[in-house]
Amino acid sequence: MRKILVVGAGQSGLQLALGLQSHGYEVTLMSNRTADEIRSGRVMSTQCMFHTALQHERDLQLNFWESQAPKIEGLGVSVAAPGSHDPGPTQRAVDWVGKLDGYAQSVDQRVKMAGWMETFAQRGGQLVIHGAAVGDLDYFSRTYDLVLVAAGKGELVSMFARDPERSPYAEPQRALAVAYVHGLGPRPEHPEFDAVRCNLVPGVGELFVMPTLTVSGRADILFWEGIPGGPLDVFRGVKDPAEHLSLTLELMEKFTPWEYARATKVELTDAGGTLAGRYAPTVRNPVGRLPSGGLVLGVADVVVANDPITGQGSNSASKCAAAYLASILERGDQPFDEEWMRATFDRYWATAQHVTKWTNAMLAPPPEHVLNLIGAAGSLQPVADRFANGFNDPADFEDFFFDPDKAAAYLGSFTGA
Incomplete structure (x- = not known):
């Protein structure tokens, strides 16, 4: 029985650990927090998973919340008219909703990761609650057939060198601010189905509104992406959740009053329902070399971290886990050497490259x-x-989006x- 260590308990690490476990591998999962700490902690992300990514979860029978989470049947785009955020009536230059062929869903990662982690342990997986440093991995790499690093933040990421050819941006392109709320009213247009709303304010940033399932049930996510140094880049240093929400709503009233109109009665889902930060979109070398010479393979955000402007983070994580799972199963008893690691990443990059190209394009005017x-x-x-x-x-964007002709x-x- 092959022994595999997965470091990091996010979408990709847990999906991969549970998938390997279901195929009889001896899997150890390292997390720096317990399931209870995750569930009662601060929100970690926004997420809206589309059909293909959701199907990877269904294939592993991990879609535990499918019947409870809102079914998102459309995706709407609104563009504020030029000058519309000056005093006076605000107009939308563009406003439409596209229908999805298969519905999307959003489950707060606190709910999903805590639930999946408990499932992994209940099924006999070895769960180690401990932050991992490079020195720890040096030791573990000698006792496991394969070490996968799926912890997208912290010291371990430094083992994976930035790939400058695939990383056009050296600095963060957006300042991110998230609030999970109860009490958002329906959009007057198409109130009969749930949709993600992408509101574009040229030269300022974007507001995304998405229905979700959180620890306290059905909710909505209000997510500002502000151009650094612009009028939305005001959340740094805001520690008080109530102040964070009040700032979110103030900016909605000014820049997206059509969304603010349904947000006048919202309240935060819980004290951990806000998040702010920024990071530079980066693609990294997938193979990390330990001081002893051992090799580890980077997973999902560790190797391809895109800005969340296109909502691809958890989708990419699910697709990465599915690609890696298939490569590990196909490898049988052969060694997980560097050549195999690079080929395994290339298999994921075949889909991820389109995400990166599209996301980086959406960050530019x-x-x-x-x-x-x-x-x-x-x-x-x-x-x-x-x-x-x-x-x-x-x-699909390759066929109609990038090229003017x-x-x-x-x-x-x-x-x-």
């Missing part, structure tokens, strides 16, 4: 042909639907131009 696409989706429902479903399969040809297919 949109070129004219992208503005044309987003505008056309307001009157052409198939364009809105295709854009929405691109969140599930970002590879392809975008023109695609829109021309509707108008006969």
